[in-house]
Amino acid sequence: MRAARILIAVAPMAIVAAAMAIAAVAMPIAACAVAPNDARADASPDTTVAVQPEGSWVVASDSTARPISLSEALELAQRNSPQAVQARGQTRTAAVGSRSAVAAFLPNLSVSAGATRQYASGSRTRVENGQVITLPDEPWSYSAGLGASVQLFDGGRRLFNLQQARANVGVAAANETTQRFQVALDVKQQYFNVLAARESESAARAQLSQAEEALRFALARVRARTATRSDSLRAEIQMGNAQVAVLTARTTLESAIASLTRVVGSPSPVTALAEDEPTMLPLAIEGEALRALAENGPLVNEAKSQLDAARAGKRASRTSYLPSLTASYSRSGNGSGTDLTFDPQGYSYSGSLRLSATFPLFDQLGREEQMVRASASVDNAEASLRDARLGALESLSRSLGAFRSAGQRAAAQQATVVAAVEDLRVQQQRYAAGSSTLLDVLTSQAQLDQARQALIQARYDQRIAKAELEALVGRDL
Numbered sequence: 001m002r003a004a005r006i007l008i009a010v011a012p013m014a015i016v017a018a019a020m021a022i023a024a025v026a027m028p029i030a031a032c033a034v035a036p037n038d039a040r041a042d043a044s045p046d047t048t049v050a051v052q053p054e055g056s057w058v059v060a061s062d063s064t065a066r067p068i069s070l071s072e073a074l075e076l077a078q079r080n081s082p083q084a085v086q087a088r089g090q091t092r093t094a095a096v097g098s099r100s101a102v103a104a105f106l107p108n109l110s111v112s113a114g115a116t117r118q119y120a121s122g123s124r125t126r127v128e129n130g131q132v133i134t135l136p137d138e139p140w141s142y143s144a145g146l147g148a149s150v151q152l153f154d155g156g157r158r159l160f161n162l163q164q165a166r167a168n169v170g171v172a173a174a175n176e177t178t179q180r181f182q183v184a185l186d187v188k189q190q191y192f193n194v195l196a197a198r199e200s201e202s203a204a205r206a207q208l209s210q211a212e213e214a215l216r217f218a219l220a221r222v223r224a225r226t227a228t229r230s231d232s233l234r235a236e237i238q239m240g241n242a243q244v245a246v247l248t249a250r251t252t253l254e255s256a257i258a259s260l261t262r263v264v265g266s267p268s269p270v271t272a273l274a275e276d277e278p279t280m281l282p283l284a285i286e287g288e289a290l291r292a293l294a295e296n297g298p299l300v301n302e303a304k305s306q307l308d309a310a311r312a313g314k315r316a317s318r319t320s321y322l323p324s325l326t327a328s329y330s331r332s333g334n335g336s337g338t339d340l341t342f343d344p345q346g347y348s349y350s351g352s353l354r355l356s357a358t359f360p361l362f363d364q365l366g367r368e369e370q371m372v373r374a375s376a377s378v379d380n381a382e383a384s385l386r387d388a389r390l391g392a393l394e395s396l397s398r399s400l401g402a403f404r405s406a407g408q409r410a411a412a413q414q415a416t417v418v419a420a421v422e423d424l425r426v427q428q429q430r431y432a433a434g435s436s437t438l439l440d441v442l443t444s445q446a447q448l449d450q451a452r453q454a455l456i457q458a459r460y461d462q463r464i465a466k467a468e469l470e471a472l473v474g475r476d477l
Helices: 011-020 070-080 080-104 157-223 231-264 288-296 297-319 365-430 438-473
Strands: 002-005 047-049 064-068 107-115 124-128 131-135 140-153 270-273 324-337 348-358
Touching: 011 140, 064 070, 070 080, 070 140, 070 231, 070 270, 080 157, 157 270, 157 297, 157 365, 157 438, 231 270, 231 365, 231 438, 288 438, 297 365, 365 438
Parallel strands: 064 270
Antiparallel strands: 002 047, 107 140, 124 131, 140 324, 324 348
16 A cells, blocks of 8 residues: 555535435445545645555456356366265276176086196007007197085075175165265255355445445545544444455455365366246255154164174074085096097086085184174264264254344344445535535444445354254255
8 A cells, every 4th residue: 555645635525415415325346445546745744545456456366267047056076076076986896896796696607628748758659459549649638617605504694695786775865865965965056155155245336335435425524624533543443354354355355266176176166057046946845854864864864774784793693503504516527539529529527516514613703702893883873873864954954044044133134234234324414514424434434344244144143053953854955
């Protein structure tokens, strides 16, 4: 901020009164922060004016970011979010585990084949009828085999494993739903952060415009010798505070844009649409219906699936005390010849059928340890389900209360803003007429700024509370 000391010529009182009578609540931000250039001629010991570089407060913070709608932001995040990708991978893994548990009821099949060539050190001969006959060399030997085995009885272990695998599919599906709504909540938070930051920047610019107007009034009264230097100094302080507020709001907006860009996984900066500012409507579902949805929300369903899987695992652990029965069959063929051939006529075949039963008598307390672990998993899952239900009701009460409170605060602050705007207009007129002090004008400005920020915060809180309710119940409200 460059300071210049200006000597102001006393204007005719009629012109000063007419200039001071023009009081507006908010004016467009000027390219120059304070006095016009022609007022910088002579220096006066009674007046100090702060001048900002031209055009330093008119650049939009998110002008280079690509505007996207909330639905597009949600779609991008569901496709790119690491949490959503991991949840989809867990669902695929659980589905494969379920198919593997079904395949455990089918027999195991195996096929084998092999060939070996031997290099003999000499020819083979034999004597027939007193004659030595040279036998043809048969360096090749080959074999083929088929094997199959199936477990006939395992105490129900495979059945319980199948139940556990299907319960794990339910866990993965519930987790994917949970992550989907959690990602949606994160996106909405960052999206609404951008909207709130943009509103804050607009409020800060309005605050700067009001501070410029107050400074003009103060300078005009100083020129007319109807106010002291203190008025211009206070107006300059207010001006500096407004400039800092604009810078802070701009930084907050840029940070919100960066956070939104990251959460949607976009390679280039994105921002919220200027017209995509959702109007808060009453919830589509309330009362007992909303409570019932919360008690069966994604987190509760995930806890239920985990309990089902733990119970199936406990039942499967009991099967280790029961015997198992397995049947297997194998058939193989072997042959040899001078050439490598797989002619079935040249094979000699053999086969076997085997039934085996196993009954473990003592395994160094391994089964007991498995049973205790499975029982502890069931207890943990039951406690988690109970806590999930209570937590859902707690979150419902908190988020629903926040939504209603924020709506009431937003309505109250809207009325407060209207009253503060009118109060500032009256104080500006009274100050222009000399009926009040600049301190009264600055106090009204501060009250208006606070009311605007409170309104922005109330709107943001209401949007976030609704997003939390949607994530809790697992559906749009």
